[in-house]
Amino acid sequence: MPSLSELLSSFDPKQGLVLPDSWRQGRTAYGGIITALGVLAAERAYPESMPPLRSVQVSFIGPAVGLLTFAPQVLREGKSVVNVGVDVHADGALAARLILVFGRARDSAIAHDFCAQPSVGKPLACREFKLSEMPFAPAFTQNFQMRPAGGALPISGAPHPELLIWMRHNDANGVDPAVALVAMADALPPAAFTSFTAPAPISSINWSFDLLEPVPAGEWFLLRSFSEHARDGYSSQDMHVWNEEGQLLMRGRQSVAVFA
16 A cells, blocks of 8 residues: 555656555545646646645546546746646546646735634544544545544534544655645545435535645644535535644635435
């Protein structure tokens, strides 16, 4: 079972790769690893022009199975911002499409942050939760350590569909911290899953997020996912990631298909 560090150390975007079963969710690849590989493909294709990653939009279009190849293309490069598109093909069929925004820092008098971290215990004060051992859990969850910090648990019939869990990689040594965070930030089950009373299929449709601060390496991160609205077989959820110091690093949105 290759860790994130081992998987990315041999990644060649031009040659592509076949993901091992341990990075899958059902028959398809885990969306977080697809997105992280797309970011890495863009950074390796244009290493001299890439400022820090600021924003990502990804549509999960088809099953990511078989040989995955990545085709990055600079869409526009301005003085501050570089826009890059990345198409991900699975055995030649389009599986995902990413739009990445890389942005250079600029002087600004405007600075504020109103996204306070919820009041939770420290990671090691929270009990360990082995999501990977639950019968419905996708294979990729074995790559992470998880400790619930509040909210609800999957398939608990929760009236308030919120997940709040400390998480870290088993091994992300040597990986760009921003890429490692992208690979982890979609690892929670969709928040609507907490409202389920029995297992049923659920699938991410898209994912968009902004990276707000430089990402530290090798620590726990608090992930929050909250289903704000669900109807007609679709859920719309809000997502946050904080570091251990309570600094908001990432904020995102996601649409999810619900089959229950």
